[in-house]
Amino acid sequence: KAGVTQTPRYLIKTRGQQVTLSCSPISGHRSVSWYQQTPGQGLQFLFEYFSETQRNKGNFPGRFSGRQFSNSRSEMNVSTLELGDSALYLCASSPTGGNYGYTFGSGTRLTVV
């Protein structure tokens, strides 16, 4: 079966712009989580969605937001981009959340210039 699909794979944006990233989970998976990966900070949790509801949120500013659609696809938005937002953004899906190992997508590499 198809894995977790993230689009686009690469993005270059200018400071102050906004960006939207997309994640399509594995078919049948209803939980989608987002992580920011940077060399210095490792994998940091952004938020998790289940059945179109945000269940949990990490310690990121309000510029980072997300949503989930009825087909479980999820989008993440970052407004007013800063240089420090440059990172690999990973999404992961799991059947229902809870203690299941995630399946990660390949990520979107965002570069802010």
Next chain:
Amino acid sequence: GENVEQHPSTLSVQEGDSAVIKCTYSDSASNYFPWYKQELGKRPQLIIDIRSNVGEKKDQRIAVTLNKTAKHFSLHITETQPEDSAVYFCAASSGGGNQFYFGTGTSLTVIP
């Protein structure tokens, strides 16, 4: 919240030797501990996991041990091969909200 610490940050071993990566966690409510392998430019992939009601789990050349009292868990790779070279991440979760807390990663290099 949970805090996961991982050591060492880099590890080099000769092919055929064993490698051990250690993680500690702070939240006694954490009950699920997966390990992920991330090759350069690729997605993290789950390689093994352990739940708090189990002390050890093995899958071919890899094993994970958990000490709940001391709040630490370790990844053991035996008979290492060059294809084991990657960054390994440990994680901990208490299950609620499907939030995982990750260690900062260990870059393992297996020297042929």
